[in-house]
Amino acid sequence: MNSSTSVDIHQGRGRVGCNDLHSETVAGDHRELLETTKSLFAALLYWDSTVARPHIQSAPERELLCIFGTGDLGRSLGQRLLQTGYRVVYGSRRPHSCDPLPQGAQVMSHTEAAQLATVVIACVHREHYDFLEAAAPQLKGKVLVDVSNNSEKGLYPESNAEYLQSLLPEASVVKAFNTISAWSLQNGSSDAHRQVYLCGDSAEAKQAVRELATSLGLSVLDRGCLSAAREVEDFPLQLFPQWRLPLCLATGLTAFFFFYLLTRDVIYAYVEKDKDISFRIMVSLANKVFPIVSLIMLSLCYLPGVLAAFIQLYRGTKYRRFPDWLDRWMLCRKQLGLLALGLAFLHVLYTLLIPIRYYVRYKIAENVVSVIRENRTTVFDTTIAWRSDSYLSMGILGFALFVLLGITSLPSISNALSWREFSFVQSKLGHLTLFFCTLHTYLYGWDRFLRPSTYKWWTPPGYMLCLVVPSVVLVLKLLILLPCMDRSLGRIRQGWERRGPEGEGTKPLMA
Ligand SMILES: NC(=O)C1=CN([C@@H]2O[C@H](COP(=O)(O)OP(=O)(O)OC[C@H]3O[C@@H](n4cnc5c(N)ncnc54)[C@H](OP(=O)(O)O)[C@@H]3O)[C@@H](O)[C@H]2O)C=CC1
Numbered sequence: 001m002n003s004s005t006s007v008d009i010h011q012g013r014g015r016v017g018c019n020d021l022h023s024e025t026v027a028g029d030h031r032e033l034l035e036t037t038k039s040l041f042a043a044l045l046y047w048d049s050t051v052a053r054p055h056i057q058s059a060p061e062r063e064l065l066c067i068f069g070t071g072d073l074g075r076s077l078g079q080r081l082l083q084t085g086y087r088v089v090y091g092s093r094r095p096h097s098c099d100p101l102p103q104g105a106q107v108m109s110h111t112e113a114a115q116l117a118t119v120v121i122a123c124v125h126r127e128h129y130d131f132l133e134a135a136a137p138q139l140k141g142k143v144l145v146d147v148s149n150n151s152e153k154g155l156y157p158e159s160n161a162e163y164l165q166s167l168l169p170e171a172s173v174v175k176a177f178n179t180i181s182a183w184s185l186q187n188g189s190s191d192a193h194r195q196v197y198l199c200g201d202s203a204e205a206k207q208a209v210r211e212l213a214t215s216l217g218l219s220v221l222d223r224g225c226l227s228a229a230r231e232v233e234d235f236p237l238q239l240f241p242q243w244r245l246p247l248c249l250a251t252g253l254t255a256f257f258f259f260y261l262l263t264r265d266v267i268y269a270y271v272e273k274d275k276d277i278s279f280r281i282m283v284s285l286a287n288k289v290f291p292i293v294s295l296i297m298l299s300l301c302y303l304p305g306v307l308a309a310f311i312q313l314y315r316g317t318k319y320r321r322f323p324d325w326l327d328r329w330m331l332c333r334k335q336l337g338l339l340a341l342g343l344a345f346l347h348v349l350y351t352l353l354i355p356i357r358y359y360v361r362y363k364i365a366e367n368v369v370s371v372i373r374e375n376r377t378t379v380f381d382t383t384i385a386w387r388s389d390s391y392l393s394m395g396i397l398g399f400a401l402f403v404l405l406g407i408t409s410l411p412s413i414s415n416a417l418s419w420r421e422f423s424f425v426q427s428k429l430g431h432l433t434l435f436f437c438t439l440h441t442y443l444y445g446w447d448r449f450l451r452p453s454t455y456k457w458w459t460p461p462g463y464m465l466c467l468v469v470p471s472v473v474l475v476l477k478l479l480i481l482l483p484c485m486d487r488s489l490g491r492i493r494q495g496w497e498r499r500g501p502e503g504e505g506t507k508p509l510m511a
């Protein structure tokens with residue numbers, strides 16, 4: 001009892017401050033009181049740690065996990081599990097000659113290792129799964145995690161996880177961890193904190209794997225039954241999935257406007273005026289196509305937002321899903337915006353090099369010489385000065401805000417912003433950017449809209465075409481900002497719903 005008493009008092013010092021009490025009491029003559037106090041504290045601490053707070057008594061030993069395969073993923077995953085506090089045992093074909101393993105891990109044959117753990121993670125390629133049949137008795141009733149990926153789509157008739165389950169019907173196979181990578185686990189990159197998908201037919205087995213993933217700092221998304229494994233296995237094969245649509249759009253628009261402007265400018269001059277101005281393709285044409293596509297793409301970033309607002313106003317609720325096409329469109333807004341920024345950047349570069357172009361220098365010199373030769377005087381036109389300065393100024397402001405939007409969309413920057421700050425920049429400043437860039441284009445056009453010579457072969461110039469979408473977006477946005485619309489939308493977004501099909505009255509959905 002004496003020894004246990006002293007240990008208990010020692011443990012309690014930090015928590016209850018019995019150290020001070022101890023020294024004060026010793027300083028006096030009350031040894032009896034000291035003994036009584038010691039016993040009282042000992043009893044209290046014993047009760048506290050065993051009855052009231054049993055978890056404090058001793059941390060439970062972490063679970064032992066088994067990993068089959070000592071390859072790249074097996075080693076990296078084992079190391080992370082050991083760092084998290086789990087105990088790890090490897091099952092290997094060559095327990096005595098495998099590559100160095102994380103410190104603290106044991107290694108033995110597959111059957112021996114499987115016997116020790118209730119959760120077994122198979123870090124082996126699907127092609128070698130048949131060896132697992134030999135360990136079937138040891139894997140009976142256990143959770144078997146399949147982490148495998150495919151090297152290409154549709155290689156096998158069934159998913160790897162379903163194949164594993166068919167080999168070992170008495171184990172509970174769970175598909176998980178295939179979206180992480182050995183590299184990110186080893187280097188602790190942010191990739192290691194990404195979402196992992198989970199699917200399986202046994203709820204308990206999935207729960208065990210979910211707890212495991214959560215303790216590794218991964219967020220888990222349950223995809224349902226094991227039949228969903230095929231889809232989950234295809235995820236890592238995706239290459240920039242959210243960039244596909246924006247890239248296709250940018251390529252399509254660039255190709256369309258390139259041929260449109262080629263016809264209007266170069267081919268028209270050749271056919272109608274017998275002039276070869278094909279050299280303009282390299283700079284002039286490029287410097288028309290890039291800003292046109294950039295402005296359209298920027299407006300396409302904001303169009304789904306205003307469409308969504310109108311859909312919510314029409315439906316009178318925010319609790320109904322948007323159509324799939326709108327969802328997909330919304331999800332790639334960032335990529336649309338970044339591509340638009342890239343094209344705007346090219347427009348800036350091309351514009352900056354205008355003064356050093358041979359064609360431009362030649363034209364200026366020719367003009368000056370003709371003015372002198374013909375003894376003409378040129379009159380300074382204030383309207384043109386206003387127009388050109390305003391046009392440049394809007395372009396600069398638009399581009400500066402555009403760069404700001406691009407910077408704040410970077411994860412490291414956006415993570416440092418609150419939701420309110422992020423939405424202020426992306427929505428308010430975003431629409432202002434669109435407004436400046438659209439105004440820049442209107443000022444470029446100025447009164448050329450009215451001149452018949454602008455419409456070569458009855459086609460409008462490219463910049464006029466590209467003003468359609470941004471103008472529509474800005475008008476729709478202005479409509480949403482009208483007080484009556486803004487108020488209704490605000491209420492809907494706070495959870496209010498229009499009651500009944502006729503839409504009379506409102507009720508709070510989340511009271
Ligand atoms: N590497 C990664 O980043 C990721 C990998 N994955 C998946 O994890 C699994 C393993 O990948 P990875 O670690 O890269 O592969 P490795 O080739 O590095 O390792 C595979 C391991 O499997 C074992 N093995 C090899 N052949 C056989 C066989 N004939 N019979 C039994 N066991 C065998 C070996 O371990 P031993 O010698 O100890 O028996 C080997 O080290 C794959 O299914 C992969 O798709 C999933 C996500 C990411």
Ligand SMILES: [Fe+3]
Pocket residue numbers: 291347395440
């Ligand atoms: Fe411009």
